[in-house]
Amino acid sequence: MRLERLTNNKIKIFLTIDDLSDRGLTKEDIWKDSLKWHQLFHDMLEEASEEFDLDIIGSVAVEIFSLQAQGMVMIVTMIEQDEDEEQFDDGIIEMQVTVDGIEDILFEFDNIEDVIQLANRLSHAGIAGGSLHFMNNRYYLLMNGIRPEEADKTVSLMAEYGVPSILSIHRLLEYGKEIMEERAVETLIHYFK
Numbered sequence: 001m002r003l004e005r006l007t008n009n010k011i012k013i014f015l016t017i018d019d020l021s022d023r024g025l026t027k028e029d030i031w032k033d034s035l036k037w038h039q040l041f042h043d044m045l046e047e048a049s050e051e052f053d054l055d056i057i058g059s060v061a062v063e064i065f066s067l068q069a070q071g072m073v074m075i076v077t078m079i080e081q082d083e084d085e086e087q088f089d090d091g092i093i094e095m096q097v098t099v100d101g102i103e104d105i106l107f108e109f110d111n112i113e114d115v116i117q118l119a120n121r122l123s124h125a126g127i128a129g130g131s132l133h134f135m136n137n138r139y140y141l142l143m144n145g146i147r148p149e150e151a152d153k154t155v156s157l158m159a160e161y162g163v164p165s166i167l168s169i170h171r172l173l174e175y176g177k178e179i180m181e182e183r184a185v186e187t188l189i190h191y192f193k
Contacts, residue, residue: 001044002166005052009078013044014166016071045076054078073166104169105143105154109162115139118161119188127154130184135176140165141184142172 001019004012020026023040041062049056059079066072109115115132118141122128127150133140141162146154155164165172180187 001047003048003051004166006075011048011052011054011076012166013048013074013076014071015044015074016164019071044074048076071164105146105151105158106165106167106169106172107141107158107162108165108167109139109141112139114161115141116188116192118158119185119192121157121160122154122185123189125153125157126150127157128185129182130180131178131182132180132184132188133172133176133178135167135172139179140167140172140176142169 001016002014004014006012020040023036025036025040045056045060048054056076056078061077061079063075063077064072065075109118122130127143127146129145130141130143133142141158143154143158
């Protein structure tokens with residue numbers, strides 16, 4: 001689990017599939033109103049509260065983005081209350097949850113050699129496409145439009161060479177350098193046989 005403070009009242013929590021399975025949960029458990037899910041959420045808020053020195057009381061809005069075969073990102077926003085509103089001193093937290101799925105797969109890599117070797121493996125597995133980006137001395141391969149039946153295979157191969165990125169795709173596109181806009185796998189194979 002990785003935490004990032006976005007603003008003074010907003011935090012981002014990234015959970016991998018392994019984080020969930022260690023706690024006996026799956027991504028599908030988000031949809032259920034289970035005790036395990038509530039405990040995980042409470043633990044995450046407690047850890048975020050300690051790490052960022054936040055008082056999380058009252059209402060919070062939670063946006064959950066399911067990253068295909070990688071895990072999930074949760075954006076937790078503490079809803080500011082008026083001075084006149086009654087504060088919850090007993091630690092009760094009211095949640096408003098929104099769940100969205102993201103079909104894109106984004107991994108980051110230490111060097112271009114790892115991306116080239118991955119491109120060869122993806123090509124042999126019949127997987128093509130993608131766009132290649134560079135930001136903060138790291139390479140990012142964004143695979144979008146992957147068919148659901150190929151998602152697990154794609155993530156497995158990508159995980160051999162890189163790590164799932166918690167960087168927002170929008171931030172990468174805005175601030176990163178685009179190296180190959182499309183067909184990155186095919187282009188890398190063509191130039192680096």
